[in-house]
Amino acid sequence: MRRIRKIKVDHNSEFELDLAPLLAVMVKLVPVLLVSSAFVQMMVIETELPQVVNEAIQRQDQQQTPTNVALEVDGKDGIRIVITEKGQEKVETIPLRDGAFDYPGLHQKLIAVKKAHPEVFKIELNPDGKVPYNEIVKIMDEARQAHDTNVKFPVFDTKQGKNVETNYMFPEIIFANMMEG
Amino acid sequence: MSRRQRYEPNIKKNSTFTLNITSMTDMFTIMLVFLLQTYSTSEVQIVPDSNLRLPTSASMANPTEAVKISLSSEALKIDQTKIADVKNADFLPQDLEDKDANFIKPLFEELDKLAKSSSDKAHIKEGRILLQADKELPYATLRKVMYTASMAGFPQLKLVTMVGE
Numbered sequence: 001m002r003r004i005r006k007i008k009v010d011h012n013s014e015f016e017l018d019l020a021p022l023l024a025v026m027v028k029l030v031p032v033l034l035v036s037s038a039f040v041q042m043m044v045i046e047t048e049l050p051q052v053v054n055e056a057i058q059r060q061d062q063q064q065t066p067t068n069v070a071l072e073v074d075g076k077d078g079i080r081i082v083i084t085e086k087g088q089e090k091v092e093t094i095p096l097r098d099g100a101f102d103y104p105g106l107h108q109k110l111i112a113v114k115k116a117h118p119e120v121f122k123i124e125l126n127p128d129g130k131v132p133y134n135e136i137v138k139i140m141d142e143a144r145q146a147h148d149t150n151v152k153f154p155v156f157d158t159k160q161g162k163n164v165e166t167n168y169m170f171p172e173i174i175f176a177n178m179m180e181g
Numbered sequence: 182m183s184r185r186q187r188y189e190p191n192i193k194k195n196s197t198f199t200l201n202i203t204s205m206t207d208m209f210t211i212m213l214v215f216l217l218q219t220y221s222t223s224e225v226q227i228v229p230d231s232n233l234r235l236p237t238s239a240s241m242a243n244p245t246e247a248v249k250i251s252l253s254s255e256a257l258k259i260d261q262t263k264i265a266d267v268k269n270a271d272f273l274p275q276d277l278e279d280k281d282a283n284f285i286k287p288l289f290e291e292l293d294k295l296a297k298s299s300s301d302k303a304h305i306k307e308g309r310i311l312l313q314a315d316k317e318l319p320y321a322t323l324r325k326v327m328y329t330a331s332m333a334g335f336p337q338l339k340l341v342t343m344v345g346e
Contacts (some may be wrong), residue, residue, distance in 0.1 A: 016199065019206045026209035033216035041344040042227050042235070044244045044311065129321030133314050136323075137236040137342060144240070175327060 045140055045173075067117050070124040070176065073131050073139060079106055081113060101135060107142045111151060114169045118153050123170035126177040143170045227311070227341060228261065236316040238342035247309035247339060248295060250288075252326055254315050257288060259295075264288050270318055272325060283328040292333035308335040 068084040078095040079102075094105045114120070123143055127136050145168055146153075152165035225244045229235070233253040251258045257265040257272070265276045265287045278284035299305055310330050314323055327338060 019202050023202050023206050023209065026206065026213060030209060030212055030216065033213070033220060037216050037219040042229070042244065042341055043238065043240050043344055044242050044339040044341055045238060045240045127320045129319060129324070131320045132316065133318050133320065133323055134236040134316035136320060137238050137316070137340065141239050175324070
């Protein structure tokens with residue numbers, strides 16, 4: 001009778017995975033990524049907008065006497081919101097709080113302005129010459145978008161023929177006093 | 182003869198030994214994931230100036246190709262080339278036009294040269310500018326740069342900001 005050869009299988013044996021090729025790949029990948037990675041993320045404050053908002057801005061430009069929202073920023077008095085509607089001017093002042101600009105107050109006022117005039121996307125910024133750049137960027141942040149994601153503003157989309165909601169408030173910011181002396 | 186046998190350690194010469202690299206592979210995997218996360222996806226590389234502190238903003242728009250102007254508290258630069266000096270957060274009187282105090286002559290000349298020499302490039306034709314400015318500078322100084330840029334035919338200004346806070 002032929003004897004059946006028994007294959008010895010040791011179920012408790014440990015085997016080692018050859019990690020050397022994997023390590024070789026990683027050693028090459030890590031320097032490549034180290035060189036090309038950006039540790040400081042930089043973004044821009046842009047003028048490009050979503051399609052719907054862009055079209056609404058174009059429609060607004062076609063109107064004869066559009067509603068105009070302007071922000072006057074002064075280091076002494078604070079921020080003044082000037083709304084010009086049909087030739088009439090309405091001024092709201094946000095005074096300084098503890099010597100600094102009151103950003104939450106400005107944001108709440110701007111949301112109220114946007115709710116009253118949902119068709120306006122353009123905002124004019126008239127900062128005083130002494131206002132630091134940092135403060136201007138912060139004011140632009142407050143004006144661009146509603147921080148609260150539940151706050152939405154209706155925008156009429158001509159392509160779909162219905163109202164679309166957005167949380168953009170005044171994404172188009174213009175430095176209106178740039179040309180003044 | 183001593184009965185005691187000399188102890189001979191069991192060392193095989195010419196044998197290869199295996200290094201335990203499991204822990205090292207562990208470390209590299211973590212590093213790889215971290216680096217992949219910070220890998221910049223934007224198409225434009227912005228080189229930050231050493232003595233320039235950018236303001237932080239909540240804006241999440243990626244930069245696009247444009248003429249890069251940087252304004253620190255020491256100098257005004259286009260693409261790392263110094264154009265004009267800045268002292269006490271303002272430009273020197275000789276760089277400004279006599280009649281128009283907002284007009285920076287060297288910047289206008291440089292932008293004009295750019296517009297004429299490479300007008301085939303889309304970002305120059307559209308007049309896009311990426312402005313990196315120090316956050317402590319007053320608006321009056323920035324306005325001079327904006328004013329000159331718009332006079333030179335670069336009206337699309339984009340402000341570079343940092344993500345954070």
